[in-house]
Amino acid sequence: MKFTPPLQSATLIKRYKRFLADVTLPNGEEKTMHCANTGAMTGCADTGNTIWYSTSDNAKRKYPNSWEISVNSKGDHICVNTARANTLVTEAINQQHIPELLGYDNLRTEVKYGQENSRIDILLETSDALQRPPCYIEVKSVTLLDEKNGTGRGYFPDAITLRGQKHLRELMEVVESGQRAVLFFAVLHTGIENVSSAHHIDADYSQLLKQAKDIGVEVICYQADISPQQMKLTSAIEFIDN
Template sequence: MLFTPALKPATLVQRYKRFLADVVTPEGETLTLHCPNTGAMTGCATPGDTVWYSTSSNIKRKYPHTWEITQTAAGDYICVNTLRANQLVKEAITLDLIPELCGYNSLKSEVKYGAENSRIDFMLQAEDRPECYIEVKSVTLAERDNGYFPDAVTLRGQKHLRELISVAAAGKRAVLLFAVLHSAIGRFSPARHIDLKYAQLLNEAQKQGVEVLAYKAELSADNMTLRSALPVTL
């Protein structure tokens, strides 16, 4: 995924009201960015870090600039725009960069399913195999080289696990794909210390046939590509 037009850098002053962040450009101008991330963003929003932002051509937007990537003082890149996770996964599936998800000839997005009125991120179909339901989660929480999800208690995430368990029970493929969007992360685990119920439910989901994958993106201020499988420890 190539950023076109190119992202621009600024220095983070503060994130506030969840969806807003103030930055200062290299020219000294203060801008307010839209922050497309509702999570805690632990370690991703330290004042003084470099923010890389995009600019929309939509003149009706109140905040035309969007916070895309954080570059930390340690030099790590973190994609904080959670919308990018699905875009990266879709691109990777289309380019056959995820071996576990190759061999399908149809990809649909945001398909309604389940008893709890959910929408699956992606459904893959082929004539010679069961449908494949894929739920995508963005991972940005890092402790040393360990990546964790979630970064806050997630009732929505727990619901998605229950839905995937039902899909697997019906004889279809159910896949939970963690898109790791932090360059320092080398392995993945559920965040038991943050949401124990989610971690327990994830372990049960795997036992019930839900496939758990973690793929890491190669990140820079120019482009992103999801291509490297990471070890998963439940």
Template sequence: MQFSSSLQQGRLIKRYKRFLADVIPKGAAAEASLTLHCPNTGKMTGCAEPGWTVYFSVSDNAKRKYPHTWELVENHQGEVICVNTARANQLVAEALSLRQIPQLAQYGEIKPEVRYGSENSRIDFLLRQTGEPDCYVEVKSVTLLDDKEQGQGYFPDTRSERAQKHVRELIQCVQNGQRAVLLFCVLHTGITRISPADHLDPVYGALIRDALAAGVECLAWRADISPRGMQLVQELPFHVSGQDSSIS
């Protein structure tokens, strides 16, 4: 996927109130700060340090209070992170339509945002193909990098009852004779492998182990990220400690 227009560059002052961030646009004076919409409800640990380079898009919608949207951030190590979580589903949708994910390439019908499950969820993608069980694909955006163990990424970045619910729903899909896939979309160029964040959400970690045992598939794909655009390019290992679940 390509960004609809060239992203503008700035320097992060701070993120606040979850949905807002102040930046100094490139070439502007320090007092000429700009407020961006931050499309990320998470903690954004390791993604929002003051002084880092940010890239933002500009909307031509005159009704928007904040027409600028924070898209990317570059840390001091030169690693690029996509903080706009909506991009994960867009990337996966593109990869599915182009059949770039080998494990899911056989499906000809792709339906986004379909209601399912006993807990009233919406699956990110329902895949169908004649002669195949329906395949339910839940997408998760991964941006949390361990600052002590090089390349180790985790999901979630905080305790998440919503993420727990989605795993339970996927387990039910398998129990009902369908296929279920949890697809971790890695939006941090410094991450080279993925694990559940047991240290932040042990309930989620336990559910992942239950899901793997039940037959839910866990895939991780890394995106190539630049101010011009993004694309899923590489499958990464997914590993759960204490269980032989590595995928590469």
């Protein structure tokens, strides 16, 4: 996925009200921009970080600029725009870069399903559902890095997520109905080397994820290559059970 038009850089002043961030442009001007991230953004939003932002041509937007990438003090690149995760995974599947998800004829996004009124991020199907059942894929963006012990361990979620818990219950129902369900962690932090569930942040989510794996929900983790020019999923990394 290439950034068109190219991203521009600024220095972060602060993020606030969840969806807003103030930055300083290279010419000294201060600007407020949109932040498409509802999480805690721990380690991704420190004052003084270099950030990269996109500009929308939609004249109706109150804030035409969107914060896309943060660069931390170690030089790690972090995509903070969680909406990009679905695009990256969809692109990688269409380009046949995810071996675990080959062999399907059709890809649909945002399809309604489940008992709790959910929408699956990606639904893969074949012309013969009896021979190969559909594959339901829930995509999650991972940006939380444990920097205390230097292991490169990434965690999800970075805040308590009732919505994420609901998605795990829905995926378990998919497996129980005889279909395939995948939890796909798109790792959007170049300093992360492996992923675990964040039991210390959301114990209920962690327990549900263990249950989901036990009944057959698959967990796939892919690292992203991130730069101000483009992003793409490059390689599988390990999911480590707590």
